[in-house]
Amino acid sequence: MAPSATEPQSQFSTTDRVLVKPWSRPAPTKEDLDWAPLVKIDLSHFDEPGGKQELARQLYDAVTNVGFWVVINTGLDDERVLRQFSIGNTFFKEPLEEKRKAPCNFAEGEYFGYRENSRWVGDTGVKENIEMLNIPKAIPAYAKEPKHAITTQNYDEIASFHRDVWEKVARKLFVLIAIILELPENYLADAHAYDEESDDHLRYMIYNVRTQDEWDRAQAYSKGGHTDFGSLTLLLSQHVAGLQIRTPEGNWKYVKPVEGGITCNAADTLTFLTKGFVKSTVHRVVTPPKDQINIPRLGLLYFSRPGANTPMRPVPSPLLDRLGLLTEEDKDPDRPAVSGTEYVRARVKDVHHKTVLDKREGTSFEFQGLKVPNYYD
Ligand SMILES: O=C(O)CCC(=O)C(=O)O
Ligand SMILES: [Fe+2]
Numbered sequence: 001m002a003p004s005a006t007e008p009q010s011q012f013s014t015t016d017r018v019l020v021k022p023w024s025r026p027a028p029t030k031e032d033l034d035w036a037p038l039v040k041i042d043l044s045h046f047d048e049p050g051g052k053q054e055l056a057r058q059l060y061d062a063v064t065n066v067g068f069w070v071v072i073n074t075g076l077d078d079e080r081v082l083r084q085f086s087i088g089n090t091f092f093k094e095p096l097e098e099k100r101k102a103p104c105n106f107a108e109g110e111y112f113g114y115r116e117n118s119r120w121v122g123d124t125g126v127k128e129n130i131e132m133l134n135i136p137k138a139i140p141a142y143a144k145e146p147k148h149a150i151t152t153q154n155y156d157e158i159a160s161f162h163r164d165v166w167e168k169v170a171r172k173l174f175v176l177i178a179i180i181l182e183l184p185e186n187y188l189a190d191a192h193a194y195d196e197e198s199d200d201h202l203r204y205m206i207y208n209v210r211t212q213d214e215w216d217r218a219q220a221y222s223k224g225g226h227t228d229f230g231s232l233t234l235l236l237s238q239h240v241a242g243l244q245i246r247t248p249e250g251n252w253k254y255v256k257p258v259e260g261g262i263t264c265n266a267a268d269t270l271t272f273l274t275k276g277f278v279k280s281t282v283h284r285v286v287t288p289p290k291d292q293i294n295i296p297r298l299g300l301l302y303f304s305r306p307g308a309n310t311p312m313r314p315v316p317s318p319l320l321d322r323l324g325l326l327t328e329e330d331k332d333p334d335r336p337a338v339s340g341t342e343y344v345r346a347r348v349k350d351v352h353h354k355t356v357l358d359k360r361e362g363t364s365f366e367f368q369g370l371k372v373p374n375y376y377d
Helices: 051-066 078-092 147-155 154-180 186-193 211-220 268-273 317-324 340-351
Strands: 040-042 070-073 113-115 130-136 201-207 232-236 245-247 253-254 264-267 283-285 296-306 364-367 372-373
Touching: 040 051, 051 070, 051 154, 078 147, 078 154, 078 201, 078 245, 113 253, 154 186, 154 201, 154 232, 154 296, 186 268, 211 372, 232 283, 232 364, 253 296, 268 340, 340 364
Parallel strands: 040 070
Antiparallel strands: 070 264, 113 130, 130 201, 201 296, 232 264, 232 296, 245 253, 245 283, 364 372
16 A cells, blocks of 8 residues: 555655554463562552652662562553554564664664664674664654654654653652652652653564573673663563563562563662662563563563753752762762763663674773673672
8 A cells, every 4th residue: 555645754765554463462471480579569549649658668678679660550551552562563573674774873872773683692603682673752852863664654652652651650750769869759750851852762672582592602691680771661561581680689580570560670870860879770681481482572661861951960869968878079069960861872882882792791881980880790
């Protein structure tokens, strides 16, 4: 079918409309894995009198100690969530030539666009099995970012989902964390505002199937795990097991998908902004269990990052001050500081601007005094 005259066109070519085939979740694993106990935060109580304060109490240990938690009753319809998975799944089946039309610009540390599974994992003889498409916020600043045909053709739906994930989940979590920190309620939400420029993105992600042997070889490079670069990561429910977190006791435990829930974790920039009070927990993705090893692991995630107008200066939290975490320099609002975007781009460039993934044991990344390990034992 030829596209109609009124239909928005991809800027690259006039292609036929891509048929988005409905995707549904595969059956959960039957294996009895060692699951991490994660607290469930019921966001339906958020607007009740005293609700936010009670949820902040429930979230305290997760944010400061465990680093991961689950939110439920977010108000995001599962039908809409499944449509987003379906769009992602359809995108990954597009010809490579189409996917390559808008690649991530890693030379500049920019993560918007398509990341191909073309890089070698060190000298293992195995390539990465991850592909992703990262879509920027639906705000005027990014209107000119290159879009693939499928994104252009489904843009209204993608844009409203994108904003709703931030509004219904990320914003509320920032409010709860601000309450924990005794900051004005909107302090962190404003520092990560949807309408401001930042490298937030909605991510369609796929771990393509590979053999146990390929998983084993590749994992020599990732078994230590990683922390995420931004402030909050939201992982919409999918069923293929493999994500593990390192618990406060130092054990690896699996993250169990929660029907209709979203798994959330705090990440590095929120740790910097809170002088280590908010925990950016180490996690990794390992071989799926035997009954799922032949299923592609499709993911849908939202990454929130501090932006161009957010200086990477510790937040003026009375709690952090009482805990003795803030120095006089930290409390100086005029101290020059890099922006969230500058930090995040330096980090993305350092990790991804390469054709062979290197072994990073014993190394750290540091930018303007902000330092994180590249590898965890
Ligand atoms: O796919 C997952 O479960 C987590 C992915 C992840 O850790 C990441 O993209 O940073
Ligand atoms: Fe991660």
